[in-house]
Amino acid sequence: MASNINGIWWEQAIGKKQELVFAGLVVMVMTLAISWYNKTVSSSLPPGPKGLPIVGYFPFLGPNLHHEFTKLANRYGPIFKLYLGSKLHVVVNSAELAKVVTGEQDESFANRDPHTAGLAASYNANDVAWAPNNANRRNLRKVLVHEVLSNVNLEASHSYRRDEVRKTIKTVYNKIGTTVDINEISFSTVLNVLTNIVWGKGLVEGSKYVNLSDEIRKVVSGVVEIAEGLNVSDFFPTLARFDLQGVKRKMDNQMKQFDRIFEKTIGERTLENKGQVKQEGKKDFLQILLELKDQTTGPSITMTQLKALVVDIFLGGTDATSAMVEWAMTEILRNKEVMKKVQIELEEIVGLDNIVEESHIPKLKYLDAVFKETFRLHPPLPFLLPRAPNKTCSVGGYTVPKGSTIFLNVWAIQRDPKYWDNPFEFLPERFLNNEGLEKWDYSGTNPKFFPFGSGRRRCPGIPLGEKMMMHILASLMHSFEWSLPEGEEHDLSDKFGIAMKKKKPLVVIPLRRLRDENLYM
Ligand code: HEM
Secondary structure: OHHHHHHHHHHHHHHHHHHHHHHHHHHHHHHHHHHHHHHHHHHOOOOOOOOEOOOEOHHHOOOOHHHHHHHHHHHHOOEEEEEEOOEEEEEEOOHHHHHHHHHHOHHHHOOOOOOHHHHHOOOOOOOOOOOOOOHHHHHHHHHHHHHHOOHHHHHHOHHHHHHHHHHHHHHHHOOOOOOEEHHHHHHHHHHHHHHHHHHOOOEEEOOEEEOHHHHHHHHHHHHHHHHHOOOHHHOOHHHHHHOOOOHHHHHHHHHHHHHHHHHHHHHHHHHHHOOOOOOOOOOOHHHHHHHHHHOOOOOOOOHHHHHHHHHHHHHHHHHHHHHHHHHHHHHHHHOHHHHHHHHHHHHHHOOOOOOOOHHHHHHOHHHHHHHHHHHHHOOOOOOOOOEOOOOOEEEOOEEEOOOOEEEEOHHHHOOOOOOOOOOOOOOOOHHHHOEOOEOOOOOOOOOOOOOOOOHHHOOOOHHHHHHHHHHHHHHHHHHEEEEOOOOOOOOOOEEOOOOOEEOOOOEEEEEEOOOOHHHHO
């Protein structure tokens, strides 16, 4: 019995030993596999600067990320990586590789990884800009492009844009001889245009007309200010739930203000619509969206998507459009030859006894080239909106892991001497002379020039943005002569943000240009 027990014990001991050896072998193989994986995968990651433990490359970066990344591109080449906190970022700096990301592999790269502020400002990515590339987003984008921003709707809403531009010209006329902040007046004009296009006549509370633009201006400015701040949680996702800097809390508060405006306007409109037969013809965006929400056949949207889409329109439309008017005007005023050509074109196409109408815009070829050259040198989103691949991909022979943050450095590409002669000179003619040889438009099909993005995530607001910025700038240049206050000089310094703006705002003095005073009324 004892020997039997001993035998069993021995067999068990041998069995245990074999298990231990086996377990040891498994651990060894796994360790080797992990180290092999780490070695091969990390060595196949793009090159890039080494950072510090935990914080990564953060401490070495200045506030103007587009300048910093372009310096790194000169050192590490067309694609480089860097860790910011614990997150891997990959920066693409050549037209060839941008084409791979937004063309050949666009489907994999068409996702976003929204930061805390973006998520809170988009009703949890229920919008177009921050949503992952799923069926909901594709449906909503179709609604935005084909239903809301269709040619017919844009045409139907042209009087809103005309009225607001006329009001701005009148305001500037009343300030003749004094200073005008170009970004400020452009931002107001765009915001008023968008408020009118979205809400039509606005809101009547009791018997009082409520000016929605003022309320929306406060919220849009608040949202932009919060989103522009650096949020540590975005770079250390494990800390996100603590909301250390209160970014989520502050953004949620701003969004409550948006929501309050929505509740009031949607409530009032729903009451108005009750019992009314659906009207065809001129409708504001709110009406179009409410009808889609109630639609039982064809494309439809939820109430949350409706609100998120309206927020996208305000946030996407205002800052970038007004920044572009300011940059373009700065470049015109500091390049006397360009200014002369812009004025001659306006005299020929519009005439000094007339005001600029939207119908003139397609004929203003030189001004169009001025805008393109301005977009080349001062793209308002120098890295577009960051993307995040939904699977591990290979770009330029390097591994780009799933979920990493991708910056497409359009700022560097559009100034690269490899693609552009005299890249730092402001030469609108380059967009005219090459006609027929190269396609220059905002569609993103030319990988050397894609300030509105490219591929599935390209900006859907191009037709509206283009109409607004051309109309505002053409009207300002046609109606007034402009000069800097005495002793001031033009300054091209920029400041990275939601939209890249001038560091020093363009503040200039208008003088009357048109003969007939009535044209300013
Ligand atoms: C001059 C004015 C504008 C500029 C420079 C601009 C620029 C951009 C850029 C660079 C992107 C990112 C594209 C990418 O990641 O590939 C974008 C996306 C977007 N823009 Fe614009 N935009 C302008 C006007 C507008 C307007 C007027 C609207 C709305 C009516 C709008 C709505 C959007 C939306 C919803 C997205 C997200 C698209 C997506 O992720 O699928 N933008 N815009």
